[in-house]
Amino acid sequence: MESESDDFLDKYFSDNPENEEEYLKVLNPEQKAAVIHKGKSLLILAGAGSGKTRVITTKIAYLIKHLHTDPFSILAVTFTKKAASEMRQRAISLEEKSAYAQIQTFHSWGAYFLRKYSKRAGFFPDFTVYDDDDAVTLLTNAVPGLSRKQAAFFTHKISLAKDYCLTPESEILATIDDSPEFPDIYLAYEKKLRATGNVDFGDLIMLPYLILRDNPEIRHEIHRRYKVIMVDEYQDSNVAQFKLLEMLSGVQENAGTYVCVVGDDDQSIYKFRGAEVQNILNFQKQFPGTDVIKLETNYRSTSEILACAGSVVKNNSSRLGKNLISARGKGKIPALIFLPNQDDETDFCADLITNTHEKGVPYSEWAILYRTNAQSLGFESTLLHKKIPYVIVGSLKFYEREEIKDAISCLKFIVNPKDEVSFQRIINKPVRGIGESSQKKIIAEASAVSILDALGKVTLQKKAQKGFTEFCETYNSLVNLLPFRIDPKTDSKDGNSTQDKKLSAFVDEVIRLFGLEDFHRCQDEVSGSQKIANLQELINSAVLYEYSKKGLLDFLDHIELDRTLETDASGEESDCVTLITVHNTKGLEFPRVIITGMEHGVFPRENKTKEETEEERRLFYVGITRAQNELYFTSCSCRRLYGRTSYMEPSPFLNELDYSNVRVLGEKPSSFNSKPSASDDPIALEYKKGTSVYHDDYGHGVIVSAQYSEEGDWVVKVNFETGTIKRFLPKYQKKSLLVEKE
DNA sequence: CCCGTCGTTATTTTT
DNA sequence: TAACGACGGG
Numbered sequence: 228m229e230s231e232s233d234d235f236l237d238k239y240f241s242d243n244p245e246n247e248e249e250y251l252k253v254l255n256p257e258q259k260a261a262v263i264h265k266g267k268s269l270l271i272l273a274g275a276g277s278g279k280t281r282v283i284t285t286k287i288a289y290l291i292k293h294l295h296t297d298p299f300s301i302l303a304v305t306f307t308k309k310a311a312s313e314m315r316q317r318a319i320s321l322e323e324k325s326a327y328a329q330i331q332t333f334h335s336w337g338a339y340f341l342r343k344y345s346k347r348a349g350f351f352p353d354f355t356v357y358d359d360d361d362a363v364t365l366l367t368n369a370v371p372g373l374s375r376k377q378a379a380f381f382t383h384k385i386s387l388a389k390d391y392c393l394t395p396e397s398e399i400l401a402t403i404d405d406s407p408e409f410p411d412i413y414l415a416y417e418k419k420l421r422a423t424g425n426v427d428f429g430d431l432i433m434l435p436y437l438i439l440r441d442n443p444e445i446r447h448e449i450h451r452r453y454k455v456i457m458v459d460e461y462q463d464s465n466v467a468q469f470k471l472l473e474m475l476s477g478v479q480e481n482a483g484t485y486v487c488v489v490g491d492d493d494q495s496i497y498k499f500r501g502a503e504v505q506n507i508l509n510f511q512k513q514f515p516g517t518d519v520i521k522l523e524t525n526y527r528s529t530s531e532i533l534a535c536a537g538s539v540v541k542n543n544s545s546r547l548g549k550n551l552i553s554a555r556g557k558g559k560i561p562a563l564i565f566l567p568n569q570d571d572e573t574d575f576c577a578d579l580i581t582n583t584h585e586k587g588v589p590y591s592e593w594a595i596l597y598r599t600n601a602q603s604l605g606f607e608s609t610l611l612h613k614k615i616p617y618v619i620v621g622s623l624k625f626y627e628r629e630e631i632k633d634a635i636s637c638l639k640f641i642v643n644p645k646d647e648v649s650f651q652r653i654i655n656k657p658v659r660g661i662g663e664s665s666q667k668k669i670i671a672e673a674s675a676v677s678i679l680d681a682l683g684k685v686t687l688q689k690k691a692q693k694g695f696t697e698f699c700e701t702y703n704s705l706v707n708l709l710p711f712r713i714d715p716k717t718d719s720k721d722g723n724s725t726q727d728k729k730l731s732a733f734v735d736e737v738i739r740l741f742g743l744e745d746f747h748r749c750q751d752e753v754s755g756s757q758k759i760a761n762l763q764e765l766i767n768s769a770v771l772y773e774y775s776k777k778g779l780l781d782f783l784d785h786i787e788l789d790r791t792l793e794t795d796a797s798g799e800e801s802d803c804v805t806l807i808t809v810h811n812t813k814g815l816e817f818p819r820v821i822i823t824g825m826e827h828g829v830f831p832r833e834n835k836t837k838e839e840t841e842e843e844r845r846l847f848y849v850g851i852t853r854a855q856n857e858l859y860f861t862s863c864s865c866r867r868l869y870g871r872t873s874y875m876e877p878s879p880f881l882n883e884l885d886y887s888n889v890r891v892l893g894e895k896p897s898s899f900n901s902k903p904s905a906s907d908d909p910i911a912l913e914y915k916k917g918t919s920v921y922h923d924d925y926g927h928g929v930i931v932s933a934q935y936s937e938e939g940d941w942v943v944k945v946n947f948e949t950g951t952i953k954r955f956l957p958k959y960q961k962k963s964l965l966v967e968k969e
Numbered sequence: 970c971c972c973g974t975c976g977t978t979a980t981t982t983t984t
Numbered sequence: 985t986a987a988c989g990a991c992g993g994g
Contacts, residue, residue, distance in 0.1 A: 306983045308983085333983095333984075334983090335984085375989085428984050460983085463983075497982075497983075499981065500981085598981075600981085601980090604986095789983095808981065808982090810981050810982070811982090813983080842981095846981080868979095869978080869986095870985040870986080871985085
């Protein structure tokens with residue numbers, strides 16, 4: 228999603244292929260410098276909306292066209308499939324040989340590498356990828372004592388450990404989690420995972436790194452192949468990805484690979500998932516002699532919007548420092564609106580949108596941003612009620628639906644019959660009389676090749692025996708349907724001519740023969756038909772793949788490594804307001820943006836460390852810089868939170884805005900910039916947050932929150948040692964609520 | 970094996 | 985508040 232001008236430029240120049248040099252002339256001097264740069268490594272610090280994708284794609288085209296780089300030797304990695312496909316398309320439109328460059332996500336490259344080198348690295352080639360949910364099930368199997376909740380906790384930790392490239396043996400594993408059992412749990416998980424032959428997300432990065440590190444021969448082969456490596460959104464790379472990049476590029480062996488990373492340290496918002504800002508901050512050290520080019524001209528937003536963004540982000544300490552300058556000039560002043568409560572907030576947004584819509588502004592120009600998914604609920608019901616069309620981006624995901632996961636498990640199990648997680652998911656769906664204990668028995672007796680080898684070895688109850696036998700028969704007949712060995716001459720690249728049969732026919736067969744279709748149809752009348760429709764959609768999406776084992780593996784990779792895209796592929800171009808979390812807006816832009824819930828505790832969430840607050844601030848920065856023309860902030864003085872209605876303080880980030888540049892509307896809460904200021908109110912000074920108090924009826928306690936109410940009264944919330952939480956108006960309670968002197 | 974009820978617990982989530 | 989998991993009864 229880039230600006231209209233980019234679209235125009237793309238089209239304009241793809242229509243003028245003979246005008247070779249023109250595509251460089253449209254760049255500003257910094258962009259051009261970044262494109263033609265060569266030799267040393269390059270760090271491109273690309274501010275929001277500074278045309279970063281344009282630079283990367285032009286660079287790829289330039290490398291091929293002017294420097295005669297073999298496209299086969301170019302690797303460009305991104306973090307999302309969406310970014311990858313956009314990059315590939317735009318690069319191809321500039322230079323069609325870009326189609327032969329490897330432009331894909333980090334993880335799909337990892338899968339490609341593991342399959343390619345599996346033999347030489349002594350690795351199972353027909354792996355499929357376990358998602359987080361599967362991993363939890365696997366861990367439950369690996370460590371029998373764990374409850375599902377505990378398993379989820381440790382699975383998360385294991386995945387974090389892999390993000391930091393730490394093995395179970397690592398001495399600094401305690402930095403991830405210091406519970407004494409963690410290394411053993413991690414080790415048990417790894418053993419179980421290797422036994423199934425499958426991999427998890429973390430493995431797709433960490434295993435290629437380990438293989439490259441330990442196999443000089445493969446490493447050198449890789450170095451001979453890749454002459455140029457580019458990484459997009461580098462601020463979101465994790466430690467494992469850095470190590471992989473280091474190994475791939477051979478920087479320590481002077482392999483001569485040209486490395487170019489692009490990112491914006493101010494937009495690093497995935498620390499909680501293992502992203503490491505230090506990667507971009509330290510890049511110049513790790514890749515000696517790196518040149519740095521800053522892209523600071525912003526083509527997206529008006530200068531007022533950028534002024535907001537700048538005044539906020541300057542409060543962060545560890546940054547490389549950038550200053551965005553608007554190429555678009557002045558526009559409308561952003562507005563901050565104070566509202567009594569969240570219902571007024573949703574009403575306000577709806578009315579604002581309706582009002583402009585009546586004046587001809589399409590709904591699709593609007594995006595409503597919020598910090599947490601839970602906040603979308605109110606907007607949904609209001610918009611529904613007021614008949615404003617909307618889309619929610621990124622909530623319920625197609626591939627996380629039960630029936631889809633079931634079907635995928637069937638497919639995964641067919642590829643890899645050692646996959647006990649998928650086996651457990653499908654064996655008793657529909658009911659085959661194989662309960663938990665029978666499943667355990669079967670898995671225990673399974674051979675290293677297949678779980679089905681347990682047939683004949685285990686003694687089960689009559690019903691279970693029959694069910695298992697039938698299951699095995701179904702499995703075998705399905706496997707026989709699929710040509711496992713394909714003609715090596717039939718390359719997948721342009722192979723829709725030779726074989727007419729599509730993988731969708733196979734997927735259809737699998738779903739039917741395993742009884743999934745009937746199972747979900749019978750479950751319940753209403754949701755059943757939706758489930759059948761979803762299964763049908765899955766079947767349809769397999770039409771693009773060849774009817775072979777390789778086609779099936781490709782299909783599964785595609786699903787596991789790209790779980791977002793498919794939903795909007797149905798081609799709905801209708802005019803809708805976008806409801807979206809701030810995290811999900813990265814890389815997007817909208818003409819009009821409302822950032823909602825600007826309250827302390829909501830945005831930012833109650834964070835403790837300075838680091839976390841800085842990440843929240845960057846998140847706010849990302850939100851602001853999505854807006855092209857109009858920007859609104861809303862803040863409520865009251866909000867229902869966890870079933871309680873609480874008084875809210877305005878977000879501290881709002882104090883960082885420059886109010887010569889922001890219009891403030893609505894009733895300002897007393898604690899915001901106005902009269903009853905806490906700094907000269909004796910009651911407020913005495914009853915502050917954190918103060919210890921004593922109450923005759925409730926005992927000792929601590930003030931956990933203190934602020935002015937709508938009526939202008941100072942309200943404190945006290946958490947007593949007994950565990951009860953009470954609210955008081957100190958004005959009237961001075962006698963019974965005593966401040967304890969230290 | 971399914972369903973109701975009680976208790977617990979609340980981020981963000983590219984792959 | 986609401987949603988989900990754990991548990992127990994029919």
